[in-house]
Amino acid sequence: MFKNEEMEINLGPQHPSTHGVLRVKLHLDGETVTKCTPIIGYLHRGVEKICENQTYFQGQVWTDRMDYVASISNNLGWAEGVEKLFGIEVPRRAKYIRTMLTEQNRLASHLLWLATHALDIGAMTVFLYAFREREYLLDLFEAFCGARLTTTAFRIGGLREDLPPGFIKSAQAFQDRFLPCIDEYEELLTENRIWKKRTVGVAKLNAEDCIALGVTGPVLRAAGVPYDIRKAFPNAAYAEMDFEIPTRPEADTYARYLVRLAEMRQSHRIIQQCIEGLPEGPVMAKIPKILRSEVNEVYHPIEAPKGELGYYFVGEKGGTMPYRMHVRAPSFVNLQALSKMTEGRLLADVIAAIGTLDVVLGEIDR
Amino acid sequence: MPTMNLTQTMVMGLIQVVAVLILIFVMVPLLTFAERKVIGYIQVRLGATRTAGGHVGITGALNRGMWAMGKVPMLSILRGLPVFVADILKLILKEDIIPAKAERSVFTLAPIISVLAAFGVFSAIAFYPGALFTFPARFPIVGGLPFMGFISDVNVGVLYILALSSVGVYGIVLGAWASNSKYPLLGGLRSAAQIISYEVPLTLSLLTPVLLAGSLNFKDLSVRLSTGADMHWLAIFPLFVGFFVYTTCGFAETNRTPFDLPEAETELVAGFHTEYSGMKFGFFYLAEYTNMIVVSCFASAFFLGGYYLLPFGLQRFIPASVPFLGQPSILFFFLKVFTILFAFLWVRATVPRYRYDQLMDVGWKYLLPLTLVNLFAAALIRFAF
Numbered sequence: 196m197f198k199n200e201e202m203e204i205n206l207g208p209q210h211p212s213t214h215g216v217l218r219v220k221l222h223l224d225g226e227t228v229t230k231c232t233p234i235i236g237y238l239h240r241g242v243e244k245i246c247e248n249q250t251y252f253q254g255q256v257w258t259d260r261m262d263y264v265a266s267i268s269n270n271l272g273w274a275e276g277v278e279k280l281f282g283i284e285v286p287r288r289a290k291y292i293r294t295m296l297t298e299q300n301r302l303a304s305h306l307l308w309l310a311t312h313a314l315d316i317g318a319m320t321v322f323l324y325a326f327r328e329r330e331y332l333l334d335l336f337e338a339f340c341g342a343r344l345t346t347t348a349f350r351i352g353g354l355r356e357d358l359p360p361g362f363i364k365s366a367q368a369f370q371d372r373f374l375p376c377i378d379e380y381e382e383l384l385t386e387n388r389i390w391k392k393r394t395v396g397v398a399k400l401n402a403e404d405c406i407a408l409g410v411t412g413p414v415l416r417a418a419g420v421p422y423d424i425r426k427a428f429p430n431a432a433y434a435e436m437d438f439e440i441p442t443r444p445e446a447d448t449y450a451r452y453l454v455r456l457a458e459m460r461q462s463h464r465i466i467q468q469c470i471e472g473l474p475e476g477p478v479m480a481k482i483p484k485i486l487r488s489e490v491n492e493v494y495h496p497i498e499a500p501k502g503e504l505g506y507y508f509v510g511e512k513g514g515t516m517p518y519r520m521h522v523r524a525p526s527f528v529n530l531q532a533l534s535k536m537t538e539g540r541l542l543a544d545v546i547a548a549i550g551t552l553d554v555v556l557g558e559i560d561r
Numbered sequence: 562m563p564t565m566n567l568t569q570t571m572v573m574g575l576i577q578v579v580a581v582l583i584l585i586f587v588m589v590p591l592l593t594f595a596e597r598k599v600i601g602y603i604q605v606r607l608g609a610t611r612t613a614g615g616h617v618g619i620t621g622a623l624n625r626g627m628w629a630m631g632k633v634p635m636l637s638i639l640r641g642l643p644v645f646v647a648d649i650l651k652l653i654l655k656e657d658i659i660p661a662k663a664e665r666s667v668f669t670l671a672p673i674i675s676v677l678a679a680f681g682v683f684s685a686i687a688f689y690p691g692a693l694f695t696f697p698a699r700f701p702i703v704g705g706l707p708f709m710g711f712i713s714d715v716n717v718g719v720l721y722i723l724a725l726s727s728v729g730v731y732g733i734v735l736g737a738w739a740s741n742s743k744y745p746l747l748g749g750l751r752s753a754a755q756i757i758s759y760e761v762p763l764t765l766s767l768l769t770p771v772l773l774a775g776s777l778n779f780k781d782l783s784v785r786l787s788t789g790a791d792m793h794w795l796a797i798f799p800l801f802v803g804f805f806v807y808t809t810c811g812f813a814e815t816n817r818t819p820f821d822l823p824e825a826e827t828e829l830v831a832g833f834h835t836e837y838s839g840m841k842f843g844f845f846y847l848a849e850y851t852n853m854i855v856v857s858c859f860a861s862a863f864f865l866g867g868y869y870l871l872p873f874g875l876q877r878f879i880p881a882s883v884p885f886l887g888q889p890s891i892l893f894f895f896l897k898v899f900t901i902l903f904a905f906l907w908v909r910a911t912v913p914r915y916r917y918d919q920l921m922d923v924g925w926k927y928l929l930p931l932t933l934v935n936l937f938a939a940a941l942i943r944f945a946f
Contacts, residue, residue, distance in 0.1 A: 204743045211830060226747070226917050317818060317914025323604040389819050389913045542747070543916040546828050 201229060208237050212315040212546050215556030219533070219545065226542050231534045238560035246520045251277045251351060251486050254520070259345035261524065262558040264307045266346045267300035267336070268499040274349040275430055276495035276506035281486055289353035289478040290432040295366070295469035296339065296348055297431065298462040303332040304500035305459050309380060312550035316393050321383055328376050331369050338362055353479035363470055370467055377459055394449035398536040398548035401446050408535070409528045412502025414552060417454040418446035424498035436465050448551040487513050501525040501553055522561060526554040565706065572702050577712045581683050589850040590645035596906050597641065603910040609641030652843035660740060660836050667739035672837070672844035675732025679851035681725045685718035686858050687711035687780035689891040690868055710891060711780065718779035719771060723764055726855065729848060730756040736845070737833035748832030751822045751917060755813060758924040763810035765932040769803035769939045770863045783867035797873045799939040804864035806932050808901070811856035813924070815849060818909040822917060853905055854898070861897035868894050
């Protein structure tokens, strides 16, 4: 008379907390998730193929549209990858400015993560607090390159222009007010009993699984592996910066929260060093008007806020466009861990897991 | 009280019911407005400001006044007040959609059950223990009769209210089931489990004051609890614990943060009312906010002193001869109601949401044993001292 069957439910693609157009197919037994399958591709635009039909200068515009909350990191990866392909040496001042902007962008990205993750778990006030600070950062980006989100901040060989007048002063003003803001978020969440209940021990992914699945970034570091491209393969001016890699051994959602907050403090430290040690000099290297490549291939990884962002270029003889371009998008790789994190847990943990992985669909679908 | 004939009884009853309905229909929209504003200010934003009333009415005058004083009227807390009128108009005028595969009759019935259960509770709530004023003799039918601070003086009022407020969950569960959709179903299941679990400690925590004061009549109970007639001073402790448990369960019963699982928007889209729109959704909304007011009225009457200034029997230290402070007043009652309503909003802006299993843990593993011990302590105090 009564049937006992599992319910299949589609979380997304239109759902308040799947961070865009992620669709997660869930099999539910009551509230327990028995099977979890992420389905992607709703935002596919063929960025890699498009970039193979555009010159190296034009391609960078597309990188903005991948991880749109951390577009400066994407720009950095593209610019440095192409510079590596052509052997271009960037002036030191440009490297410093790139580092500073990338770290500010890391702050903006982590703030957006904190905002949405907290909102997903139900703490709605942190959302607006974090957005308040992010607004300030976006204003800085706007002052630098005229765009808040799709920045296209760098040029191959350096920067198009030096910092605008007053930029350092505004950046310093942000530096001065930002640390108390982090304390404010921590006050609301870190020792909050409900927050801890919702995050401690939730969506665990230990170091072996992280490495087997290729998961990088804060998720890997929260599993106790101190792998950070900024230290492992220093790019931009990171070799000259003094900072630490925060790690935690617990490998759960709460550990990832603590790691990201500690990373924000470290980013703050790096920005401060960039502001104080900013060298004088040109910001653009001498490069030819048209870049013609040899037969060559390059893989260039950088530490994006979500993890290892890699650009792979293959050049053909005399070509002005890459023969093949591929992006190793951290969100794409990290999303694989979702099933492992959530199967056998409750529905509410799926939401926490999506939040803690910090996925951006623009980057996953490309 | 002068004796009334049948016509007078009916007319008086009607007048009082209409008065209470008006009170609800004024308080609920004001509460939604307060929610926008309170949460807005906590979250470093301004809340609703766009519907400012333009240049007419109270807000118009206020805005003009602030401009005249050389201030930008952005910070006027009354800016955005007309939003609640717009809210109601929107709900009434919106297209009422019934999903094709929904169970039509149950789908329509569910919000009605919810809202009726919520409204019905008010018939036994006393806002003031006596007559608020007397109708002048020149009025037809009701001339010379007192206007009481309550609709009916039920001697088992607390029991009646508890019974009726548990009916509200049927509205949610039936509505969720009748929607024939997956997210509402999950929301309905959560709601059923949650409200039934929290009903137990809620009722038990209300038994503490009932036991200590020895009455089930709403206003008698409230008056005895605050004036502390024949209550031992130790009774403060179980009453305090009772207040804590009652408010916690009250949050759960009204589906408010941190227990808003049935409508957790980031998990279940909109929970049990996902498929509802228009005034049917409006009824659920109305029921939720009315329940908030009910919970606040209860907490105010039984744990915070009700019509008197001081709670927990402390009122006996202020002699009745002191003007205003020593006397019962409807102002004291509503002051406490608003304080608790503010706490509802404050908590919503502050804490995250529990997970389903944790919610059950809190209810069954912590609150229930706590209330049982508390009830036992209350019984000891009542009969041993």
